Amino acid sequence: DIMSVETKLKDVTVNTFFKKKENNEKITMLTAYDCSTAKYFDNAGVDAILVGDSVGMVVLGYESTQHVTMTDMKVFTAAVARGAKRSMIIADMPFMSYHTSVEEAVKNAGELVRAGAYAVKLEGATDYILTVVKRCVESGIPVMGHLGFTPQYLNVLGGYKVQGKSAENTRFILNQARKLQEAGAFSVVLEMVPEESAALISKNLKIATIGIGAGRYTNGQVLVADDILGKFSDFKPKFARRYADLKSVIENAAMGYISDVTTGEFPDESEIFHLSKEEQDALKEIEDNEYNRC
Numbered sequence: 427d428i429m430s431v432e433t434k435l436k437d438v439t440v441n442t443f444f445k446k447k448e449n450n451e452k453i454t455m456l457t458a459y460d461c462s463t464a465k466y467f468d469n470a471g472v473d474a475i476l477v478g479d480s481v482g483m484v485v486l487g488y489e490s491t492q493h494v495t496m497t498d499m500k501v502f503t504a505a506v507a508r509g510a511k512r513s514m515i516i517a518d519m520p521f522m523s524y525h526t527s528v529e530e531a532v533k534n535a536g537e538l539v540r541a542g543a544y545a546v547k548l549e550g551a552t553d554y555i556l557t558v559v560k561r562c563v564e565s566g567i568p569v570m571g572h573l574g575f576t577p578q579y580l581n582v583l584g585g586y587k588v589q590g591k592s593a594e595n596t597r598f599i600l601n602q603a604r605k606l607q608e609a610g611a612f613s614v615v616l617e618m619v620p621e622e623s624a625a626l627i628s629k630n631l632k633i634a635t636i637g638i639g640a641g642r643y644t645n646g647q648v649l650v651a652d653d654i655l656g657k658f659s660d661f662k663p664k665f666a667r668r669y670a671d672l673k674s675v676i677e678n679a680a681m682g683y684i685s686d687v688t689t690g691e692f693p694d695e696s697e698i699f700h701l702s703k704e705e706q707d708a709l710k711e712i713e714d715n716e717y718n719r720c
């Protein structure tokens with residue numbers, strides 16, 4: 427084989443995104459933040475794993491994604507990269523990691539790639555952001571855009587609100603998406619956009635759209651792991667579907683453990699290490715001679 431295990435390319439590449447769009451096949455993406463979840467999603471056959479800055483809310487307990495740092499993202503990206511062998515790993519560039527200068531942005535994108543990301547995702551499409559996208563792509567880093575509701579702009583947008591709710595606003599988002607496409611982005615997330623708007627935007631782009639709360643006609647879908655697994659329970663976004671109830675599974679497991687420990691049912695014979703008969707006799711002798719004197 428021309429490629430060693432070390433240098434084996436990911437099975438899912440930017441070409442997969444273009445091909446799937448061309449063939450009208452849906453692209454599947456889920457977030458993950460740890461090695462074992464990434465491994466299971468990879469085994470299940472997901473196309474892409476997003477190390478989303480949603481990690482700040484669903485794992486780290488922050489109120490928004492704005493608290494997530496580059497250090498956080500590198501740690502979680504590296505963990506996911508150790509678990510996912512086949513799917514594409516996309517790392518979110520966190521709040522303020524790409525806004526202060528183009529140089530800083532490209533350097534930070536490079537650090538996420540060094541941590542194990544195949545591509546980075548960033549929000550918005552201002553002229554400045556388009557320059558960042560161009561420079562990343564020129565440096566060999568694939569970029570996914572993120573339009574519609576962009577969580578890092580939560581306070582500027584005035585809360586969790588559907589975006590592109592009029593024909594004019596839809597045109598605005600489509601223009602942003604086209605600029606991202608021109609700048610070299612290989613795909614774009616559309617978050618919380620009406621289905622009709624997302625459909626029109628998807629139809630008028632060469633690059634694949636990945637929807638979250640954007641209806642049925644985007645080229646792919648993404649959801650947050652903790653939402654599909656029922657692990658994050660503070661609230662359930664309207665667009666999320668639960669496929670498991672890990673909150674109950676985890677609480678029941680912990681209650682079972684507490685009950686078994688307090689009643690003495692844990693640990694049992696199968697969970698215990700023993701001294702050999704010989705060492706037990708020797709230990710008895712030590713106990714009798716050295717500790718049973720008082």
Ligand code: KIV
Nearest residue numbers: 457478479480615648
């Ligand atoms: O951070 C994240 O999980 C995301 C998805 C919601 C697309 O950006």
